[in-house]
Amino acid sequence: MKMKSLLSGVAALAFIATGVMAEDLTIVHGAIGRDQEVLRGQLDQFEADTGHTVTIVSMPESSTDQFGQYRLWLAAQSSDIDVYRLDVIWAPQLASHFIDMNPYVADIIGDFVPAAVESQTVNGKLVALPFFLGAPALYYRSDLLEKYGEQVPATWQDMTATAQRIMDAERAAGNDGMYGFVFQGAAYEGLTCNAQEWVNSFGGGRIVELDGSININNEKAAEALTLAASWVGGIAPEGVLNYKEEDARGVFQSGNSVFMRNWNYAYALSAGEDSPVRDIFAVTTLPSGGEGTTSAATLGGSSLGVSAYSEHQDAAVELVQFLTNYENQKERAIVTSRPPTLTAVYDDAEVAELQEFIPLWKPVVDNALPRPSAATLRKYNEVSAAFWTAVHNTMSGDGTAEENLAELEIDLTRLRGPRW
Amino acid sequence: MTDKALKSRLSRSRTRSAWLFLAPMLVTLFVVAAWPLGRTIWFSFTDASLDMISEARWVGFRNYLEYVDWGDGNGQYYGILVDARWWRSVINTIVFALASVSLETVFGLIIALVLNQKFRGRGFVRAAVLIPWAIPTIVSAKMWAWMLHDQFGIINDMLQSLGLITEPIAWTASPSTAMIAVLMVDVWKTTPFMALLILAGLQMVPQDIYEAAKLDGVPAHRVFRKVTLPLIMPAVLVAVVFRALDALRIFDIVYVLTPNTDATRTMSVFARENLFDYDKFAYGSAASTLLFLVIALITIAFIMITRMDLEGKRS
Numbered sequence: 103m104k105m106k107s108l109l110s111g112v113a114a115l116a117f118i119a120t121g122v123m124a125e126d127l128t129i130v131h132g133a134i135g136r137d138q139e140v141l142r143g144q145l146d147q148f149e150a151d152t153g154h155t156v157t158i159v160s161m162p163e164s165s166t167d168q169f170g171q172y173r174l175w176l177a178a179q180s181s182d183i184d185v186y187r188l189d190v191i192w193a194p195q196l197a198s199h200f201i202d203m204n205p206y207v208a209d210i211i212g213d214f215v216p217a218a219v220e221s222q223t224v225n226g227k228l229v230a231l232p233f234f235l236g237a238p239a240l241y242y243r244s245d246l247l248e249k250y251g252e253q254v255p256a257t258w259q260d261m262t263a264t265a266q267r268i269m270d271a272e273r274a275a276g277n278d279g280m281y282g283f284v285f286q287g288a289a290y291e292g293l294t295c296n297a298q299e300w301v302n303s304f305g306g307g308r309i310v311e312l313d314g315s316i317n318i319n320n321e322k323a324a325e326a327l328t329l330a331a332s333w334v335g336g337i338a339p340e341g342v343l344n345y346k347e348e349d350a351r352g353v354f355q356s357g358n359s360v361f362m363r364n365w366n367y368a369y370a371l372s373a374g375e376d377s378p379v380r381d382i383f384a385v386t387t388l389p390s391g392g393e394g395t396t397s398a399a400t401l402g403g404s405s406l407g408v409s410a411y412s413e414h415q416d417a418a419v420e421l422v423q424f425l426t427n428y429e430n431q432k433e434r435a436i437v438t439s440r441p442p443t444l445t446a447v448y449d450d451a452e453v454a455e456l457q458e459f460i461p462l463w464k465p466v467v468d469n470a471l472p473r474p475s476a477a478t479l480r481k482y483n484e485v486s487a488a489f490w491t492a493v494h495n496t497m498s499g500d501g502t503a504e505e506n507l508a509e510l511e512i513d514l515t516r517l518r519g520p521r522w
Numbered sequence: 523m524t525d526k527a528l529k530s531r532l533s534r535s536r537t538r539s540a541w542l543f544l545a546p547m548l549v550t551l552f553v554v555a556a557w558p559l560g561r562t563i564w565f566s567f568t569d570a571s572l573d574m575i576s577e578a579r580w581v582g583f584r585n586y587l588e589y590v591d592w593g594d595g596n597g598q599y600y601g602i603l604v605d606a607r608w609w610r611s612v613i614n615t616i617v618f619a620l621a622s623v624s625l626e627t628v629f630g631l632i633i634a635l636v637l638n639q640k641f642r643g644r645g646f647v648r649a650a651v652l653i654p655w656a657i658p659t660i661v662s663a664k665m666w667a668w669m670l671h672d673q674f675g676i677i678n679d680m681l682q683s684l685g686l687i688t689e690p691i692a693w694t695a696s697p698s699t700a701m702i703a704v705l706m707v708d709v710w711k712t713t714p715f716m717a718l719l720i721l722a723g724l725q726m727v728p729q730d731i732y733e734a735a736k737l738d739g740v741p742a743h744r745v746f747r748k749v750t751l752p753l754i755m756p757a758v759l760v761a762v763v764f765r766a767l768d769a770l771r772i773f774d775i776v777y778v779l780t781p782n783t784d785a786t787r788t789m790s791v792f793a794r795e796n797l798f799d800y801d802k803f804a805y806g807s808a809a810s811t812l813l814f815l816v817i818a819l820i821t822i823a824f825i826m827i828t829r830m831d832l833e834g835k836r837s
Contacts, residue, residue: 166782170798177572195801198573279673288695289781341672344695344781353673480571484800494783498697516600 124153125414127421131187131404132161132168134347135367136438141425144433148424154417163346165189166290169483172196176409184412185421188230189291190221190403191475195482197224200407204228206419218443221472222405229407231422232443234434236402237466238299238388239459241354241362241372245382246272258300258329258389261361265337268360282337284350285363287497292346293490294473295400296363300326302398302471304391309489310474310514314522318489319511326391327496327503334497343498355379363388365402369459370439385459387466401470403443435460441467478522488513559814565807572803585808602808610784611792612816618701618788619769622708627762629709630716637717638724648721655714663778666707670694670779697785704786707775712768716761723757724750759828763821770817789813 131141138160145156161168169192175183176199188196204211204227211219211228218232240261242254246268255261265282272280286292302308306323310316334340337360339353347364351371354362357378362368372379390397406425408418424430431442436456441463447453448464475482492510496503566585570578587601602608637648654662669676670693678690693703727750735745773790780786782795793813797806 166799170794173572173798173801177575287781289783339672339690339692341690341692341695343692344672349671349673358673480801484802487795487799491783494781498695498783498785500697500784516598 124155125417127154127156127184127414127417128159128182129156129185129187129406129421130159130161130172130183132163132165134163135351135371137367137440140434140437144425144430148421151424152417152420154421156421159183163348164288164290164292176411179411181409181411181413183409184414184418186230186407186409187233187404188407190218190232190236190401190405191291191473191482193222193229193405194224194475194479196407197227197229199410200229201410201412201415201419202227202229203231203408203419203422206423207231213445214443215445215467217401217468217470217472218403218405221401221476230405231407231426233404233406233426234431234438234440235443235467235470236365236367236404237399237441237463237470238295238363238365238402239369239385239463239466240388241364241368241383241385243268243357243360243379243382244384246360254384254386255361255389257392258303258326259392261389262329262333262337265360269337279358281339281353281359283333283361283363284338284342284345284353284359286346286350287334287338287342287494288344288346288349289490289494290346291486291490293493294486295402297327297330297490297493298400298471298473299363299388299398300330300391303388303395305395308471308474310477310485310522312474312477314477314518316511316514316518318514319507322391324503324507327493327507330493331497331499331503343494354383366439366441366459366463368439370437370457373439399466399470401467401472403441478518481517481522484517485514488517562807562814563811565804566811568804570803570807571801572798573801575803578804581804585804602805602812607784607787608789608792608809608812611787611789614701614786615770615772615788615790615816618704618708618772619766621705622712622769622772623762623765625705625709626713626716626765627758629713630720630761631758633713633717634720634724637721651714651717653714654711655718657711659711659774660778662711663707663775666703666710667694667779670703694780697783700780700783700786704772704775704779707779708769708772711775712765716765719761719764720754720758723754726757727753763824766824767817767821770820771813789816 129141129145131137138158141158145158149155161171169189172186172188172192176196186200207228214232215235218235219228222228222230222232240255246252247254247264250268250271252264252268253260255264261283269280269282285296287296298309301318301323304322304326306320306326307317309318334342342350345353347368350362350364351368353359354364354368355372355377369385371377372383374380388397388399406422408415408422412418426443428444428447431444431447432450432453434440435442435447435450435453439457439459441460442448448461454461473482474485478485488510492506495501496506500506501509565575565578567580567582568578569581569584583601585601587599587603589597589599591597633651637644637651657665668674670678672678672690672692672695675690675693677693678687681687682690691699693699731749732745735749740748771790772788773794776786776788776791777794782791787795789809790813793806793809795806796802796809800806
């Protein structure tokens with residue numbers, strides 16, 4: 103005890119001597135899976151190394167909910183939060199509230215995955231440093247596919263048929279709670295991610311293209327949404343219309359679904375020691391929309407931005423650099439199966455051994471499909487909400503895909519006005 | 523000094539001290555109610571966005587209604603008054619308010635009548651029924667979200683083991699049941715409040731009326747209709763107004779319990795969405811202003827129709 107207080111006294115003296123002040127930092131982020139647990143561990147290390155203290159302010163799971171709160175803090179120029187964990191899509195909307203990270207990371211920025219850096223750069227300003235990437239996967243029950251002699255599906259149509267067959271057979275065998283497919287179907291940002299993948303993999307465009315043109319009211323998109331609507335109440339439980347990430351994982355991980363669409367984080371948890379599906383599941387890339395089309399994966403992930411209103415900006419930058427360094431990204435990749443933003447971590451032998459998923463996902467991350475946030479700027483949230491509403495209405499039987507997409511095109515045209 | 527002059531001086535000084543005592547409350551009311559309300563109404567006539575609130579410029583009625591000529595002979599009306607989503611949320615809110623307040627009044631009345639009887643442990647039961655009301659709404663909404671979950675929820679499990687349903691019902695997800703789920707949770711949560719207010723009214727009814735009715739052999743249902751109901755009516759009406767005001771502003775249960783869709787979006791949810799998510803602070807302020815107007819109109823209409831005695835003249 104005496105020794106410890108003596109040491110900390112010496113440490114405090116050292117800080118004063120070198121002119122470094124121990125500061126109290128606050129980081130805010132949403133909590134999914136084991137994110138918070140790992141973050142806390144890394145923060146403890148940071149505190150021990152630097153003498154600063156860091157408090158976590160935890161936010162809800164839905165990034166739509168997080169955004170509303172962030173908006174309030176930032177508009178009020180609150181200095182309560184120093185570091186924000188931001189969704190990959192927010193940089194264009196929130197750019198003015200964060201400091202430019204470029205000067206701090208000039209020497210290391212080349213080590214980051216270029217697409218990730220690009221997504222956080224607004225008019226040359228690096229709004230936030232990429233923290234981890236998100237790319238979705240199709241999770242499947244390898245044991246059931248083997249049992250019924252089925253192939254891993256390459257198209258959404260195959261996936262639908264396979265899911266239906268296995269679900270029916272399992273139910274006939276007395277497994278009443280079995281479903282074919284679960285995904286994120288609640289009316290929130292997650293549905294935009296899911297539905298963009300369906301539409302794009304059918305060749306139905308990107309909702310709003312890079313040049314700002316609206317491209318969603320077409321046959322391919324309608325075909326994709328019609329197929330998706332047929333899942334609800336069929337191979338997917340009707341409740342999927344209110345599922346977010348963790349609801350879907352709950353069903354899949356308790357062994358009650360043949361397929362699941364989810365982000366990478368679910369891999370580490372499904373493979374965890376207490377997981378009922380531990381050794382009987384695998385992942386693959388999302389299906390395509392049939393012949394002549396390719397699979398599409400929405401670019402997700404988070405970045406860390408330092409608030410322009412923070413009173414501890416230097417310490418906050420230090421924290422962001424620490425959390426995104428090689429060691430910490432590697433730990434995160436291994437424990438939470440979040441794809442790293444440093445290119446080198448994908449080639450790390452230890453990561454490859456302990457989390458074989460990660461290296462396999464490098465090409466997926468490289469080709470991931472960004473949401474149209476760069477094209478639609480400050481109107482992105484409304485564009486996304488209009489899109490997920492059209493999709494949600496279609497899936498809940500409120501109008502056909504054709505009707506809802508035609509209406510969506512009118513809404514988006516109105517929303518755009520003369521320009522985005 | 524004449525008697526009259528003294529009296530008027532006295533009453534003047536009384537009035538003065540009355541205002542003096544009221545002043546802190548009036549100042550508080552102005553700061554926490556009138557000022558924000560006035561600001562909101564003002565913002566609804568500007569182009570304010572959350573990031574640039576101080577630079578808001580006056581744009582007149584544009585947020586409410588505006589005809590935009592596209593320059594090619596065509597044009598379109600814009601604004602909240604022609605926004606289908608807004609009107610859908612108005613209808614949702616009114617349907618919710620009517621259904622929830624009616625149900626809560628009926629259940630509240632029944633519970634109050636039961637609690638008004640003398641039985642052992644009455645004090646305990648009176649305290650116990652208040653529990654749902656005491657739980658913060660967000661907590662109870664989340665709790666019910668889990669209980670109503672289609673896969674892990676206890677409600678579906680119970681209904682299934684009783685053989686009432688064969689497939690789990692997606693209460694909060696399906697558009698046909700989402701509003702029912704919201705109503706269920708709200709009724710569960712707020713009926714105790716209604717019951718308590720009505721019970722207070724019941725306790726004011728003089729007991730000798732009942733004794734006289736008993737002696738005269740008047741049947742119980744007639745006593746209830748002709749004696750109890752008219753006497754507790756003022757208390758019931760006050761309770762209904764309180765609840766209606768709350769119900770028209772409903773936000774938290776809807777937001778936590780259901781997916782954010784046309785089936786359940788209420789006026790408050792609509793306003794919040796525009797204020798914070800969409801960077802349309804002015805438009806959201808216009809929605810809030812209309813929400814305020816709708817609530818004010820309904821309240822005034824209700825008070826006039828029921829001839830509610832707000833000044834206490836009749837007593």
